[in-house]
Amino acid sequence: MNLTQQLHETAAKMAGKPAYYFMDQETTYGELDGAVTKFADGLHKLGISKGDNVALLLGNSPHFIIGMYGALRAGATVIPVNPIYTPDEIGFILNNGDVKAVVALDLLVPLLEKMNPALPNVEHLIICETQEDHGGIDISKLSIFPKMKSFTDLVATGDLSFAGPIVDDEDTAVILYTSGTTGKPKGAMLTHKNLYSNAKDVSDYLKITGDDRVITALPMFHVFCLTVVLNAPLMNGGTLLIVPKFSPKEVFRLVEKYEATVFAGVPTMYNFLYQYPDGNPEDLKSLRLSISGGAALPVALLKDFEKKFNVRVSEGYGLSEASPVTCFNPLDRPRKPGSIGTSIQNVENKVVNEIGEEVPAGEVGELIVRGPNVMKGYYKLPEETAAVLKDGWLYTGDLARMDDEGYFYIVDRKKEMIIVGGYNVYPREVEEVLFAHPDVVEAAVIGVPDPNQGEVVQCFVVKKNDELTEKALLTYCAEHLAKYKVPKSVEFLEELPKNTTGKILRRSLKTQVLQK
Template sequence: MNLTAQLHETAVKMASKPAYYFMDQATSYGELDVAVTKFADGLHKLGVSKGDHVALLLGNSPHFIIGMYGALETGATVIPVNPIYTPDEIGYILNNGDVKVVIALDLLVPLLEKMSPLLTSIEHMVICETGQDNSEENASRLSIYPKMKSFTELMKMGDSSFAGPNLDEDDTALILYTSGTTGKPKGAVLTHKNLYSNAKDVGDYLKISENDRVVTALPMFHVFCLTVVLNAPLINGGTLLIVPKFSPKEVFRLVKKYEATVFAGVPTMYNFLQQYPDGNPEDFKSLRLSISGGATMPVALLKEFEKKFNVFVSEGYGLSEASPVTCFNPLDRPRKPGSIGTNIKNVVNKVVNELGDEVPVGQVGELIVRGPNVMKGYYKMPEETAAVLKGGWLYTGDLARMDEEGYFYIVDRKKEMIIVGGYNVYPREVEEVLFAHPNIVEAAVIGIPDPNQGEVVQAFVVKKNDSLTEEELLAYCADHLAKYKVPQVIEFIGELPKNTTGKILRRSLKDQVLQK
């Protein structure tokens, strides 16, 4: 079984059921299935065949769903790309990924036109109409720019009787480029089996069904949304409530209007919802589950959110190389704040030392993963692949520990650990203390060079009001942390740098310090 085959089956069983709402307009499973097949045939008539690479430069919209599932139906490999990346970032991925066709927002037409001479492998650019002010201007370009085709026209070219090639479960379905926080992005090669198994296992674990209405506010081009909030609901007959761009106001409106049952977000989103002045707990009463992932959620925020909105938050863990989910806090057993939960179905997590041997319960080591969700490898990067895939296990680069009941806890990124005078300091441990302070909105911790101790701790803090001083915060930290863990420098800033999924970019903060 694969995603497109499952969509066809669901469409046969529940053709009239809403697959998604977008801008308050419903699209049924039957309508979605026809659109996907017609678009697949349109791509086929452009010359897209099994094994070709198709990139998506799209935000949260029906275009993304139809584009991805349609490309998969042709046997193509899909490469989702963040549409607000810089031209250099976009160009690197399109060239490194050997992309043949780009499906993009019409707002990106001027950029793509300018970049075209550098994108040597691209034969066609399929432009999606958004209805924005410059849509007519961009549409006029399509008639004079030979590589560009209209999404709508491509749909009209397609036939709903199209039958794509046979797909093997080990065929490549997606290449997901990592965020590149430690260098150039690497393309994680995921198979149809990887994607389908993880969507199914996550859906089973979280009990996602045709009765669920899932708020789709996370960016669809990110693997967390792709599997947990898009594929898992669709293969189980659920309904997506698509949020084009995250805003607390829109999330509260959609949850209330459609009686949403599931919300998924990164910790930053929960923080915005928690701080939103017009957030009414009554509006969230229909939610049976809130999911957090993408980054570690501060325990203080988790408890405050649950208390205010009376909603259960299940924190999980994943990474692009694992399609992505490996752990979630269970729904049928106690949830442990600060934990990423237990193994999901068919996936095994283990904590090991530098020799690859499992460490005793409670000890810190590297988290490694095994299961049907683990990638083939990195695209065109055999050495990097060999460094993380060893003996059937994926080495995540994250430091973790496991308790006596099989719950895992992320301590920090292996590369972000701070060593102060020979002592290990995990940034998350210090951040948890800072986050618990009543006058702090957000905090991030890095290590900076020190001639005496090798490194010392520096904290970046976003405060709620101007009354909080550095002296007061240092005293607070001294009461809650060992001396070597107390920040030597505290810098108050207006906002922490984040990527598009809301993950705090510690590397960016470190670069700022080193450049001073």
């Protein structure tokens, strides 16, 4: 069984049940499954065959659901890409991922036009129409026009009888690009088995059923949303309440109008909901389950939120390489604030020392994971794969401890990683951009606490001359990095702290900042 087969079976049983609401418009399971099949047939007619890679440059919308499930039904591998990435970031993923077709919003047509010369392997640009006039652009005059196809036309002309190729459980279904310490993103290859097993185990663990109405506010291109908020509900006949762009006002409105039962978000979202001036204690009374992930949820915020809205928040843990969920606070036992919970069914977590031996309860070590959800490896990176997959275990790089009741606690999220509003930012990735500036001699990046985003990026720079200003450097970063990766501030130093081997000591910089 895989995700698209499950969707087809669900649609056969409950064709008239709402699969999702988008802009208050209902789409049933029968309609969704039909659109998925037609889109798959449309891809097939374009020459997309089993094993080809299809990228989705989309936000939260029906286009994403139909695009992903349709590509999977066609036997293709899906590569979700954050649509707010810069051209450099998008270009790297499309080229490194050997992408043959891109499904994108029409708002991105000007960007794709500029990028076209650098994307020789992309044969098709499937444009999802949101503006009839395409923003005033005459698309027939664009250099990319021969590559462009209409998403709407592909679905409209697709054949409902299309069966698609036979897909094996171990075939790659999705490649999720996650930043690495080298500064270049790595593509985690998740199989059909990985995704299906994790969606099923999560839905069973959280008791998600066809009666649930799930607020879909997390970005669909992020694995947290992909499994917990999209795949898990759809495999059980639940209804998605799609939020195009997160706003507390829209979340409260949807919860009230549709009597939503499940909400999942990162800590930043919970903070915005808690601080929203028009949010009342009874507004979330229909929720039976609230899920937090993506970053550590401050215990104070958790307690304040629960006290105000009388809604229990369950925190969990996951990573892209594990599809992503490995732990959740159980619903049938006490929830422990600050903990990521216990291992979900069919997934094993343990904490080990530097030689891979399990440490006693209470001791800190590296969290490692194994189960049917663990990736097959990094795309075209055998050495990096071997470094994290050892004897069937995935080494997460996260420091953790386990108590005597089997509850896990993350001590440090990947030593140097910065988490901005639930998104991972690796210092080296930002430093690579800073080092490329002609007036920068040295640079180091750390994360500093922020009341709204959890953390923000701060950089320390040794410059060649006094002409380089903080404003100029931040503007430069904004041209090469996604918005959430751009440093909040720059501090110029005469020299950076180093150890005896010359390695820059980021922790020393962080200590200095926190002591100020």
